[in-house]
Each structure stands twice: as structure tokens, then as C-alpha cells.
Amino acid sequence: MTRWFEDIVLDEVFSLGSHNFEADDMVRFAALYDPQSLHTDREAAQHSQFGGLVASGWHIASVAHRKMVDALFAEEERLRTLGHEPGLSGPSPGVNSMDFPAPVRPGDVVSFRLVVTNKRHSNTIPGWGLLFNRLTGTNEQGQLVYEANLVGFSKLRDYRMPWWQKLLQALTRVPIIGPLLARRA
């Protein structure tokens, strides 16, 4: 999120737009990262359990991520044109779950949405918070095709580091005792 941790409202739905899954893109991705015939070969895929070509789950997850990144950049741009300073998001420490409840087939147009389901201050990085994001993809028939629960970092706007933490941070730059302290952070 490009909003500051304090400004993030739980359960607000962000529409990330939609993506048309084209057969060529599905095959191109799968040829590199998931070369199973149900993802790469239209003919052979007809004899698979899906009766035709379907997108690799990793392709769906990667496209969903792209939609999220694009939306974050657009929101950042929007905030800047309004004269606001956008918040800062950090790298994602991981993914809590990913599900693919229905297949994505060539020509399927999937709409992606993002909801922050929970947030809390980080226990390990002062001045940062953790966001628990649910990212979903739904096809034109309203079927859920992707659901991921992701964790992200978001910076606190109003954070002021206490004096003892500043001291601790300065001490981690001192030889010998620094590495010992850093290990505990």
C-alpha cells in the first residue's frame, strides 16, 4: 500500500482492474516455468482433467501481483497530484496461503481485488507495520479463480523512535558489540 500505515482502512475493497488471459501468454509463461502439457499444449490439454488448456497457477499469481503493483503506482501518482506525500511500503516477507479454486482458460477475463484484512505494528522493525492483504481474482461468471493471503510491510507516518532505540541503533555500528546487538534485533 502506498498509504501510511495509520491511513489504511481494514476491509476497504480496492479494485485492481482486470486481465485478459490470452493463450499465447499462458503458453509462453508455462514454457519457461511450468512446462506441463495442460499449460503448454492445446491438443494434449484436451485429454487432461480440465479438458483444455489452463493457466499455470504461478502465472495467475504473477499477473495478480502485477495488477497490485500497477494499482499501487497509480495510487502513489494520484496522491502526489493531490499534493500529498504517499506512504511507503516495504518488501513482502511472504505469503500465508494461495488457492486456485477454479481453472483459468484462454480468453478468461479475471478481475482482481485487494482488501487489507488486518494490520499490526512490526515486532522486529521499529517504525513499520505489517499488513495482511487478501488478493482475489474472479472470472466473468463470478467464479473465484484465485485467492491469496499476503503479508506486506507499511511505514508508520507518525512514528518517533524512542531515545534508547536510537542509542541501540547507533551502537550496532560500533565494532565487536555492534554485531552482537544486531543479532538480537
Add this chain to the structure above:
Amino acid sequence: MTRWFEDIVLDEVFSLGSHNFEADDMVRFAALYDPQSLHTDREAAQHSQFGGLVASGWHIASVAHRKMVDALFAEEERLRTLGHEPGLSGPSPGVNSMDFPAPVRPGDVVSFRLVVTNKRHSNTIPGWGLLFNRLTGTNEQGQLVYEANLVGFSKLRDYRMPWWQKLLQALTRVPIIGPLLARRA
């Protein structure tokens, strides 16, 4: 896994080989699916929290999947040349967790390993079992850079469908009552 459900030994380590993450590949993937400057721009990435270009987590996950698919195909081939019929694996219903504990930088050679940590019969699909797989990636310094807990389907070799289940399956093809039964399956 291309072994039958019954033949899968828990905690056995399968080496999936290694992958050299090249800067060009990292940038090419990120340009399509994760266009943040720490993944796409060598110059700008120097000012990021990692101090240089790092691979997108979705790129790491996709490469890890490719290594797994390649290893499964090789194992299938090996079993066939030994005169055995390889087992059948089904599509993955999802991912239970993914973590990226350390960054992957250009030139990093990451070794991937697969371990089946648990298995059980499927509650919903007769004749199939579920495998709980842990897929890890470790760099040349021995640092863990990727850990995923994945769920996969694996077919039972010795499964014989009970008569009442065969009857139920036949009835799902009958109009009107069929769809009602299928909904409960």
C-alpha cells in the same frame, strides 16, 4: 510426485538441482510481473533497502516450480526405463505458505530441494491422496532464500472403488438427480 501415493516416503530429500539467477532473466521477469525498481533497474536498486538488484519473489517461486517439474519428468523417465509404471500426480490445490528469508542477487546459484512432510487420503476425491511438500532454495553460502509449503494430489495405486461409490458416480450422470448428487461430492 511421479511415484504412487503408497510408495512415497516421508522426509526423504529429493535434490532438484540448482539454478543460476542471471540479472537479465531477473529483469525480464520483473518487467512483466513485478516492475518495481529494486527488481528492474540496477542503478535505482542501489538505493533500495537491499543495496542492489534482487529477484522478485514470484520469479524465485516460478523457477523453483520449474525445477520441481523437471525433476518429476526425469523421475518418470527413470521409472519407465526401469520397466515400472510411474504414478500419477494431479494439479495442486494450493500453497500453504511461502517465505523469502534472504534476497537472491544476480549470479546467485540456488539449490532446490523437495521433501514430502506428510500425506493422507483425499476426503473429496476417491482414489487420490494429498501430499504436503516442502520446497526449499539455498544459496551457495548455505542461506535459505526460499521456503514453500505446497499441497499436491497423488494417485493411489492399490485403490479399488467400493460398489456404493461406483453407483453414486453412475447416478451423477442421470439428469435431475445427477446435479443434486454432484453438488454433495
